[in-house]
Amino acid sequence: MKPCDTQDTGTCQRISEMLSRIGDKWTLLIVRELGQGPLRFSALKRRLGSISQKMLTATLRNLERDGMVSRTVTPATPPQVEYALTAMGHDLFRPIAALAEWTITHADAIDAARQAYDGQRAA
Amino acid sequence: MKPCDTQDTGTCQRISEMLSRIGDKWTLLIVRELGQGPLRFSALKRRLGSISQKMLTATLRNLERDGMVSRTVTPATPPQVEYALTAMGHDLFRPIAALAEWTITHADAIDAARQAYDGQRAA
DNA sequence: CCGGATCCTCGACGATACTG
DNA sequence: CAGTATCGTCGAGGATCCGG
Numbered sequence: 001m002k003p004c005d006t007q008d009t010g011t012c013q014r015i016s017e018m019l020s021r022i023g024d025k026w027t028l029l030i031v032r033e034l035g036q037g038p039l040r041f042s043a044l045k046r047r048l049g050s051i052s053q054k055m056l057t058a059t060l061r062n063l064e065r066d067g068m069v070s071r072t073v074t075p076a077t078p079p080q081v082e083y084a085l086t087a088m089g090h091d092l093f094r095p096i097a098a099l100a101e102w103t104i105t106h107a108d109a110i111d112a113a114r115q116a117y118d119g120q121r122a123a
Numbered sequence: 124m125k126p127c128d129t130q131d132t133g134t135c136q137r138i139s140e141m142l143s144r145i146g147d148k149w150t151l152l153i154v155r156e157l158g159q160g161p162l163r164f165s166a167l168k169r170r171l172g173s174i175s176q177k178m179l180t181a182t183l184r185n186l187e188r189d190g191m192v193s194r195t196v197t198p199a200t201p202p203q204v205e206y207a208l209t210a211m212g213h214d215l216f217r218p219i220a221a222l223a224e225w226t227i228t229h230a231d232a233i234d235a236a237r238q239a240y241d242g243q244r245a246a
Numbered sequence: 247c248c249g250g251a252t253c254c255t256c257g258a259c260g261a262t263a264c265t266g
Numbered sequence: 267c268a269g270t271a272t273c274g275t276c277g278a279g280g281a282t283c284c285g286g
Contacts, residue, residue, distance in 0.1 A: 247286100249285090250285080251283085253280105257279105258278095260276100263273105
């Protein structure tokens with residue numbers, strides 16, 4: 001029932017690792033873009049706007065290594081590289097969407113809690 | 124359907140923020156412990172083993188500020204402080220459990236993808 | 247027992263310049 | 267176009283000491 005209660009420590013760390021990956025600065029945004037269809041490197045970079053090439057490359061490498069994203073090179077001049085979500089990558093959407101929905105429905109309550117907490121400290 | 128597709132940028136950032144919080148080094152482990160019942164500061168620290176007091180305090184403060192955890196002080200010598208999940212904190216379990224389940228069922232596929240990726244680079 | 251204050255280390259991330 | 271390499275910054279997190 002609970003995320004880790006019945007799991008051994010290794011499995012729990014695994015879950016935490018997954019959360020860290022998705023919770024990092026760019027993964028969610030990249031997966032979001034690719035969720036709408038394959039994109040080339042530059043197109044992806046343009047859509048994300050403020051990301052550096054370094055981080056885009058690194059994040060894509062991680063996603064590729066974990067089998068979430070496929071990388072297809074089309075030999076040409078200039079070269080073309082297309083990134084797309086794999087089946088597993090798409091699958092990942094479902095549980096993330098659940099967490100997203102939870103966050104949206106609780107956003108007001110969280111804000112209220114923060115204001116209450118901060119207000120109390122000012123006194 | 125998708126986590127952020129239909130959401131404005133602010134909401135998407137909100138979701139990312141939530142993922143970062145849960146994905147940080149200690150939050151999941153702490154929430155996991157408190158999910159089984161309230162605990163005092165030292166007991167929590169003992170259970171987590173390798174955490175520093177600083178990080179335990181900081182993480183608990185964040186959770187308290189967001190309304191996920193309640194902090195109850197019992198005046199005494201020595202002082203007693205008990206931490207417990209709030210209703211909202213318990214609620215958080217559900218979407219996290221979904222992600223945990225996903226991770227467990229795909230763990231083997233991810234491992235295989237990593238080995239394939241790493242193996243190819245060695246050549 | 248609880249937790250604040252301080253110092254230090256280290257990895258994430260960004261900016262820039264360079265290559266096939 | 268799609269990267270790699272290098273450098274610098276900054277904050278997360280650990281260790282330790284101190285106070286209520």
